[in-house]
Amino acid sequence: MAPLRGRIVVVTGASGGVGRAVVRELGRQGAKVALIARGTTGLGAAAVDVGVEGGSGQVYEADVADYDQVRQAAERIEAEMGPISVWINTAFSSVFAKFTDITPAEYERTTAVTYLGYVWCTKVALDLMKPRNAGAIVQAGSALSQRGIPLQSAYCGAKHAIKGFTESVRTELLADHSGIHITLVQLPALNTPQFDWVLSKLRRHPQPVPPIYQPEVAARAIVYAAEHPERKEYWVGIPTVATLLAQRVAPALVDRYVARTGIASQQTDEKSPTGVANLWEPADDDTDYGAHGSFDRRSHGHSPQLWLSQHRGPVLLALAGGAAAATAATVAALRRRT
Template sequence: MTVERTVVITGASGGIGRAAARLFAEQGANVALLARGQAGLDAAAAEVEEAGGRALALPTDVADYAQVEAAAKATESTFGPIDVWVNVAFTSVFAPFTEIGPEEFKRVTEVSYLGFVHGTRVALNSMLPRNAGSIVQVGSALGDRSIPLQSAYCGAKHAVNGFTSSVRTELLHRKSRVHITVVQMPAVNTPQFSWVLSRLPNHPQPVPPIYQPEVAARAVVHAADHPRRKQYYVGASTVATILGNRVAPALLDRYLARTGFDSQQTGDKASPDRVNNLWQPADGRRGHDYGAHGVFDDQAAARSPQTELARHPALTATALAGTALGAAAVLRGIRRRVSS
């Protein structure tokens, strides 16, 4: 399917944003790529062109509203009106809250929350006068169920959910045909675990089950095409986590207190010279492209049956029911582990 539309993606140099850019390009879209690192942007732009789209690489720090606004203007000057805006860009710190400095916490919040606010504001400035367009927020199961060692990131993702719900009701009030939706993600094999600022003794890892970024990217593109739903869930683990937290949050607190530290680290000691991207792009200093995938390819699933089912409205109830049963089984297992 060829769709000649203009798409803006923040955090487009790696991970989910990078994979989504390729899929939009395969549809024939014009894709504006926003990120800080030039090496990643250049490689992403080449992939977009190779896939059949047109690319515009725009070095942008989403924490700075003026830079985001300038990127939107450059996009419209090159490609015309923005049809889809996808907010993905984030950064994080893996450490206990008491080991995260105030400026570090502020930086994570400015990128991972205010970056979404800035992107949404700029997108609405373009879309509301035309009464058309879709905004996709890349969320996380951690925006409903927080875990230890990621207080800044979890706080930002909770904030994105609250902010987006408020904006959605305002759009509904004005009967706007601009739509905003959230795609709640599971653990994804992205480069973040190689470049996130970490004070953990061992190499950080996503909490299994892990999915490839293409699984997440397919959900993003589907949400852009069908943005009327409030949110989409990617992966059975996301649905189980969110449902489980609604049913037994205190039980999950105790379970995560016991398991959440070890499950976010591999058995390998962290390298003393590991790079981090909190203040500067990682690919800018190392001079190479990290790509869409992280280092957990051998553990990551390339498909999600739950996500495939959830794309079809008639099957969504069946998918949720099956996942709810799975969540109940998970909770029973957690109860046994916590009480043992």
């Protein structure tokens, strides 16, 4: 894929959190960004951010849980901005609560936004990209797509579904020898406003499971994936790598560990916030929440693992070269001794 400068990139969930950080990063790349979300205040502020960073942005209000709204927004984007090159899905909502405390309507709504939102957006993107046989779709995933934790059954279920859905679509594209790529970026715990605006039934304020990363780390990974979508999956952050590998090697042990630590580690000592929840209505119609949540002091702004992942070819070559040089030096030393 070519650099993103001047290309049309769609971002869902663009008004806050990871999506907000992504559109800023795209602005720095000089992209033309179509911003999709529900909250008008956050969307407007996000479009300004794109322009400040050097790109251009246009706002398209839509609920990703509604296929017709997504389709209409995409048709407007292509009519007003041009053909879509990249589609990035980050939109989601959820409920912080034990499974037995979540109502059927709340569970259904979470699934409609967080899982079916990706399905509808992917379908619309593919319908538009297929005639051109070119494009990229980037799905913002999570370490929780392969390892469920307590208090987030609706979110974990949706992220598991996104992984399976994306793998299925990828194999269909490969079978068709398509020029369209789809990739998944597995993210760690992030300092986003979700812990202030997602519906919570907990007695204490929800928090990301430490260690926590800033949303800009996720944004850099997602934009890199948009430029290099041929890789099927990216893992971001050491905690993501450790979680996914541990789940493969010793899932029963991980079950017991998460059962013992997972509830306390997702709550602060403060009382749970009340009055704000974006499950049914946008939380940012009157307030711009931005990209960051309440945990700046505890969050990491960089991930060495991400850099290594993005440069694994040169790193492996350097390691191989170093090993070869060390071997040659050892052989030469042994020859001198004999």
